[in-house]
Amino acid sequence: MTKKSDSQIQCKFCEEMIHAYATSCPYCYNDIAPSEQAEQKNPSHLLRMDDERQLEDKGKEDEKPPMAFSQTVYMLFSLATLLAGSVFFFFGVLIKLFSKEGVFTLEWSVGCWPYFVFSALVLITCGLITLSKVEK
DSSP: OOOOOTTEEEOTTTOOEEETTOSBOTTTOOBOOHHHHHHHOOOHHHHHHHHHHHHHHHHHHHHHHHHHHHHHHHHHHHHHHHHHHHHHHHHHHHHHHHOBTTBOOOOOOGGGHHHHHHHHHHHHHHHHHHHHTTTO
16 A cells, blocks of 8 residues: 555555546446545535535425425325316306306216216226326
8 A cells, every 4th residue: 555645545455546536446346426425525615515415405305395295285286176166167168058048057867876987986086096106
């Protein structure tokens, strides 16, 4: 091993002395991560930069949960408005197309209810499954 100077650090893989700002070891060819360089050699200006980055990262971490909550609120609000708008649009078209003499009357046989209930359950299940996969 060679003599250690201020501009050199020890490679954690082969333990040879390499330049402090090297991105890979010239002896074992392993990549040296910037965090490893900072751990082994921390000039005062790098320490200040690391402290500033940590403060910025803390601020970003504090902001992340509210953003996730707001994204969920916006997503649910958009889904609710799309659903309500679609229902009102569909109902308006039905009134316009199928009214007789200005009156819209719906008549169904009571035997049709299972078709609607089972179709609705399938659609609701598919919607919940799809919604659960959003941003996991």
